[in-house]
Amino acid sequence: MIIVGTNTFAVMIEWTLSAVLNNPNVLDKERIEVHAIVGHNRLVDDCDYHNLPYIHSIITEMLRLYPVTPLLVPHQSSEDCIVGGYHIPKGTMLMVNAWAIHRDPTIWEDPGSFRPERHGNGEVGGQAYGFLPFGMGRRSCPGSGLANKVMCLVLGSLIQCFEWERKGEGRGITMLKATPLVAMCRARECMNAVFLTM
């Protein structure tokens, strides 16, 4: 529980920051949203969660392109069954290739490109079964709500408080970046008053 709840999350934040730093227009758009909703006099908070739709779109798009557990976790069939016309004997180890589903051109338009806008207001822009970063059904991830909330608050705070500059891309069960993200951050001057109250 501790490993799935921390490692997945840390990997996801690194992937998301990388994508945002590589797409300055996305960073600018998000900064404008955070500035309009939260301003400069306080930090991003719990109460802002439902009012930051573009952050939700960014996180959804990241979970689509870079699902941290690309093959989910192995399951085992408890009885003989038929899936998509294939006979699956009892006791078979079953893996779901979420990576391939998330990049299937019959489900997603231009699947390889990073376009948060495809998920208007954070709602998933493809078919329901085309997006399963947290699995599906009764064994799906019980931490998905918490994960989405924490990712939103962390990403919002990082964008609100710091100026970001990419320095190059320099590392469980999760999909790590082949080259770790290397970035430089500097506290934003407009946030100094907030930092002084902490």
Ligand code: HEM
């Ligand atoms: C970005 C963050 C996360 C991602 C992408 C993620 C993804 C997943 C996936 C794909 C599964 C397997 C679902 C399946 O069997 O098909 C899973 C299971 C699980 N996750 Fe997460 N997870 C995340 C965060 C968390 C957090 C924060 C917690 C706890 C606080 C958590 C707790 C669990 C547990 C306990 C299971 C096993 C559920 C079961 O087997 O019934 N996860 N997660």
